[in-house]
Amino acid sequence: MVGKIQNSASTDVNLRHVPQVNVSRTDNGQSAPKTIGETPPQKLSLSQIGQLALLFDKNGKISRLQRKLNKIKGKKCQVTPAKGTIACVDGNDLVFLGVEFLEEFQDQEDILLGVMAHEWGHACADRPQTEDIEGLNWDQIFELRKSHEVLADEISGRMLALLGYPLENYLKFIRSFLSNTHNLKYHDNETRAQIVSAGYNDEVRKLKLATELFKTDGYKGYHVSKLIDDDV
Ligand SMILES: [Zn+2]
Numbered sequence: 001m002v003g004k005i006q007n008s009a010s011t012d013v014n015l016r017h018v019p020q021v022n023v024s025r026t027d028n029g030q031s032a033p034k035t036i037g038e039t040p041p042q043k044l045s046l047s048q049i050g051q052l053a054l055l056f057d058k059n060g061k062i063s064r065l066q067r068k069l070n071k072i073k074g075k076k077c078q079v080t081p082a083k084g085t086i087a088c089v090d091g092n093d094l095v096f097l098g099v100e101f102l103e104e105f106q107d108q109e110d111i112l113l114g115v116m117a118h119e120w121g122h123a124c125a126d127r128p129q130t131e132d133i134e135g136l137n138w139d140q141i142f143e144l145r146k147s148h149e150v151l152a153d154e155i156s157g158r159m160l161a162l163l164g165y166p167l168e169n170y171l172k173f174i175r176s177f178l179s180n181t182h183n184l185k186y187h188d189n190e191t192r193a194q195i196v197s198a199g200y201n202d203e204v205r206k207l208k209l210a211t212e213l214f215k216t217d218g219y220k221g222y223h224v225s226k227l228i229d230d231d232v
Contacts, residue, residue, distance in 0.1 A: 041085040041096050049081050052102050065113050069120045089119040114156045114170035121155030153192050157199030167200045
């Protein structure tokens, strides 16, 4: 696909996680349960996506990035090609990657990683229980969703740094290729780019400090960082 990825009413192609707020009604007219999610996109099989299937081979780019992210985040996320999304993840840690996105960015591994790491960020976040969500009003639900997006963006920056990728292309992708949605759900693209940068720079700072602290004992990369990470 050439040019910008456009947003549309029917297809939210922004980086997103667990799906649109569910405001649908059941057949008997009752409100469906509130969720912080959206309806997952349509999965595609590898036989439906032509040459892009190579990305999902054992040694394909997507599979390698999947293994790295699972290892570094202690997850077992699976990945599937999908239609009508850039990327999202469902409640079972299945990450959907849009074929239009893959078609355009398959050669830019740093962008693939940034987008995938964003979804791993969602997969690692604490998800509220259904009964807890029912107790929230819509403002609170949107606030919750926005905070999840901030976390996922921050983690995407951190993962790029930890895995030794440059930041610039991914920032350009956020600023130039995503539709600019400053709404209840997302911060505007510039704010998102700054959140990603903050995560990246924070991790670079910790890596640098750790390298200074552990000059000769052989710790490398994220192992170094993890030793001094607040989360550990
Ligand atoms: Zn998201």
